[in-house]
Amino acid sequence: MKRNLKFWTRYTWECTGMVLAVAAVLAVIAAFGAEGLDLRALATVVPYFLCIGAVFCIMVGNSGTQTLYVPLLLSMGETRRNVLLGFHYFRALIIAVMLALCAAVWLLAPGEVSAVGLRSIPTILCVLVIASAMGSIMGTVFVRWKWAGMILIILLCGLGGGMVGFAGSMAGNFLTARTFEIASHLAALPWWLPAAALAALALDVGFQWMLLRRQEVKL
Amino acid sequence: MNERLTEQKSIYLQISEMIETDILREILLEEEQVPSTNELAKLYTINPATAAKGIGLLVDEGILYKRRGIGMFVSKGAREKILSKRKAAFAENHVAPLLAEARSLGISKEELLTMIGERN
Amino acid sequence: MSLHCENVVKTYGGKDVLHDVTLDLKPGKIYGLIGRNGAGKTTLLSILAAQNPASRGTVTLDGEPVWENRKSLAKICCSRELNANAESGLAAMKAKEYLRIAATYYDGWDKALEERLVKLFDLNVKKKLGKMSKGMLSMMTIIVALCSRAPYTFLDEPVAGLDVVAREQFYKLLLEEYASSGRTFVVSTHIIEEAADVLEEVIILHEGRILIEADTQAFVDSAVHVSGKIEEVDAATAGLEVHHPETVGRSKGVTVFLKPGQRVDGSRDVSVQPVSLQRAFVALCGEEAAR
Structure with missing residues (x-):
């Protein structure tokens, strides 16, 4: 288990770096789009950029992990059970890191937006869990059904990319009054979101274990 | 010890013959240590078990002996032993094929002896 | 173990x-x-x-x-x-x-x-x-x-x-x-x-099948190449496991895998030569390719 923790923890930091990079790019776009730069206001919306980056990176990262690291670790003598446990440890850890970063920023830069931001953390958790499960399912599908998986991944990556693009174009508006409006929406946790998150996770784990049990190592 | 291996004969036989030849040529002296199995294995890129088999053959014949914890050594009188062994095998290994070839070429015994005489 | x-x-x-x-x-x-x-x-x-x-x-x-x-x-x-x-x-x-x-x-x-x-x-x-x-x-x-x-x-x-x-x-x-x-x-x-x-x-x-699992030296030693006139080769190798026959005119060459105790009939006018692992392998697994 020690090697598992070592490998997946390191991988978590690498992915965190990627998310921070995406968030930084969005923050720069937002800063340029805003009339009269208010650093404090910018800081309070940075966690949202972080979340967008996290959704994107976790989705792409998980599908990549499923196709690369899972077979690689199997080829190095890890059991399927441990590979699955390690992978889920990574997924839990990166979501925890993201939530912690968001919370930290909002606590350090208090304000109207920050207050609703802190209240929207459960929603963000659900969204990240769903993104994580979707990414993993994409990877599993790709491993099992090469071409169908590829098409699905392209579609979802397009979706993810579109989202980032949309977020980028919106970034300028983020510092306007609408920020609060959007943030408030997020703060209200609809009843079905946790249910959807749980369902996605269950579907993902079941599907993953079903395939992993018989998976062939092809590198 | 620096001959090359061929495919015409079992490797372990070649190993033991090479060591014998080195003793005959006094490249290896009596009461001197011979290379270890692993050294031979690495030198010829062969399995250590094969090298050990070749050495074992010489131990069985009393040409090499083992000093516990140190390695293999050339026995006293090893050279003499190899000489008499090879002389005994000379007729079979070298004269017989010579005569067979001479016969198929129609070379008479007298001609053959003359040829040998001229060689010196 | x-x-x-x-x-x-x-x-x-x-x-x-x-x-x-x-x-x-x-x-x-x-x-x-x-x-x-x-x-x-x-x-x-x-x-x-x-x-x-x-x-x-x-x-x-x-x-x-x-x-x-x-x-x-x-x-x-x-x-x-x-x-x-x-x-x-x-x-x-x-x-x-x-x-x-x-x-x-x-x-x-x-x-x-x-x-x-x-x-x-x-x-x-x-x-x-x-x-x-x-x-x-x-x-x-x-x-x-x-x-x-x-x-x-x-x-x-x-x-x-x-x-x-x-x-x-x-x-x-x-x-x-x-x-x-x-x-x-x-x-x-x-x-x-x-x-x-x-x-x-x-x-x-x-x-997909294991043909041979043996000591390499013993396996190589068990294989010999027998060549000569077709009839002589056939007579010398009768009853033996013969692979990879190749004929040119009246001459024939085969690879023989000897079981313990078996030997090529020495009274026949044939050449018996040792083979390398590579030749033995080709003789065993290359028959379709030779045909």
Whole structure:
């Protein structure tokens, strides 16, 4: 288990770096789009950029992990059970890191937006869990059904990319009054979101274990 | 010890013959240590078990002996032993094929002896 | 004490790739797994290392199952032939990264040996695997295998991309590691020439079946090439296991595999010559190609 923790923890930091990079790019776009730069206001919306980056990176990262690291670790003598446990440890850890970063920023830069931001953390958790499960399912599908998986991944990556693009174009508006409006929406946790998150996770784990049990190592 | 291996004969036989030849040529002296199995294995890129088999053959014949914890050594009188062994095998290994070839070429015994005489 | 597989069958898409393979790998030996391309060598090794599930049959190490058993798996390293083509995720991975992960996952990883081998092979580990030549990828396979220090180590086609000098270098390294550690190695290869003297035991896999599992020297010694006039050859080899006949005019050559106690009839006017492992292998597995 020690090697598992070592490998997946390191991988978590690498992915965190990627998310921070995406968030930084969005923050720069937002800063340029805003009339009269208010650093404090910018800081309070940075966690949202972080979340967008996290959704994107976790989705792409998980599908990549499923196709690369899972077979690689199997080829190095890890059991399927441990590979699955390690992978889920990574997924839990990166979501925890993201939530912690968001919370930290909002606590350090208090304000109207920050207050609703802190209240929207459960929603963000659900969204990240769903993104994580979707990414993993994409990877599993790709491993099992090469071409169908590829098409699905392209579609979802397009979706993810579109989202980032949309977020980028919106970034300028983020510092306007609408920020609060959007943030408030997020703060209200609809009843079905946790249910959807749980369902996605269950579907993902079941599907993953079903395939992993018989998976062939092809590198 | 620096001959090359061929495919015409079992490797372990070649190993033991090479060591014998080195003793005959006094490249290896009596009461001197011979290379270890692993050294031979690495030198010829062969399995250590094969090298050990070749050495074992010489131990069985009393040409090499083992000093516990140190390695293999050339026995006293090893050279003499190899000489008499090879002389005994000379007729079979070298004269017989010579005569067979001479016969198929129609070379008479007298001609053959003359040829040998001229060689010196 | 052994790595044992019993009645292993592997089926891909309704086609049997391995038929009922039973094998016993004893500790402290160098095995050669030889076979033509597509004979099932990689499939067999990956099943022995539990990388792929067998369709039927069992694999055990010292009596314990290998499948999903970390205790057994920790003693096995199956260093794969890396195939870093564009569609493989490995292509974008740096060699350094691959070695780092291997070092994390193999408990006995020998870092000093890794550094020595990287230097010896003059490998640029900052390079991506996808940008490496076939020879460099073979070197990666070799480094992972030797540095893993696993008691049972499989090398899948470690010499396929190497030139003859590098191959000799590899076999010397393998012997050095073998002599100092007594680990069990299984080397799969279709390049037999220099391998023959290194491999203590030879396993010949042909079309998913084990044809031969024997002491290499004994197997090579049991094979002879008999040639001469057709009738003489036929008479001299009557009742023996004859393979790979080749005739030119009145002359014929065959490879004979002698069972203990058998011999070629010496009273006939034929030439009897020893054969190399490579020739013996071609005689056994190359019959369709010769026909």
